[in-house]
């Protein structure tokens with residue numbers, strides 16, 4: 001592993017140590033850990049030659065000028081926040097690879113036809129408030145003001161968290177970037193799946209970032225005594241929800257989409273009480289927006305049919321929606337050139353990203369592209385066993401640097 005690779009590994013360990021929990025990696029938007037990570041990394045940005053700032057949304061930003069001051073920037077980066085019990089590479093590796101590439105190119109930045117910017121985005125996951133991509137949405141100028149009043153599990157509102165983080169909610173628009181300020185957004189990210197591992201490839205190019213939607217589904221029946229209520233009189237919200245969830249999985253499998261129920265809560269929650277109400281989350285993804293929509297409609301129809309048969313009501317609350325984003329051909333070609341140069345091999349067929357990424361939001365203001373890094377450990381992610389191969393970090397840095405140089409030549 002190169003000295004740069006070693007430094008990235010050390011910095012991954014330092015970032016992973018900043019967690020809200022002693023037993024697992026967990027770092028959420030506008031938390032003390034988010035502030036601690038921004039404070040930890042800002043000197044790394046400065047040391048690489050970047051002018052550093054925290055934007056009005058709490059994103060850590062850096063910029064180094066190109067051949068003349070004020071040129072549009074190639075934006076690099078990824079996110080710092082995590083899911084609960086996270087791995088240590090999702091998001092963080094992309095920020096550190098972008099930083100290492102900029103550090104390599106800084107001495108010759110004066111010949112680049114664009115500025116280089118890096119952004120360490122927060123709230124890509126939406127773990128704390130359910131407001132996924134809010135950091136990149138602020139950068140894209142599409143921040144949803146309704147988010148200010150969303151509360152976390154402790155009852156703290158996004159607005160209160162922002163103020164205690166030192167932000168002024170009234171100035172969120174200042175985080176917005178205009179299209180003419182950017183030449184593109186290039187994110188390096190672990191694949192979060194087994195495709196590259198199965199193909200025995202260290203790196204991959206992304207064709208598109210898949211469409212996704214997240215809902216809270218509320219099933220309402222009638223609570224009652226677990227013994228005294230005869231079968232014919234039961235309106236059991238949990239059994240009904242279970243039937244809906246299984247139907248949804250079957251529909252998604254058949255459609256080639258991906259459906260996940262990550263959380264479920266049953267009320268009132270007594271072991272000898274028939275659940276009168278259930279709330280479960282549904283995360284649905286597909287390669288295209290059309291397939292996501294048609295699959296969602298089929299799942300909703302199946303849930304309605306179960307509700308009618310079991311005499312329970314079904315309410316859908318959408319929390320998040322992102323239409324599929326096709327990576328820009330010119331940026332994608334530069335990534336393919338970077339991969340070919342770094343690996344000395346033909347570039348593997350592009351992969352559509354099953355995972356969502358900040359490019360879904362940033363595509364609103366500029367072209368996006370992604371460089372994928374192979375995951376080890378059967379491709380597992382959003383889990384402490386998430387891993388990458390040490391050699392792949394070096395190869396990814398080489399490919400990312402070459403990608404930027406390819407863009408500089410055109």
Ligand code: HGY
Pocket residue numbers: 124125354355356357
């Ligand atoms: O959920 C996702 O796909 C991403 O990891 N936030």
Ligand code: MN
Pocket residue numbers: 083090125382
């Ligand atoms: Mn993630």
Ligand code: MN
Pocket residue numbers: 079090091124189356357
């Ligand atoms: Mn991620």
Ligand code: MN
Pocket residue numbers: 078079091124187189356357358359
């Ligand atoms: Mn991402």
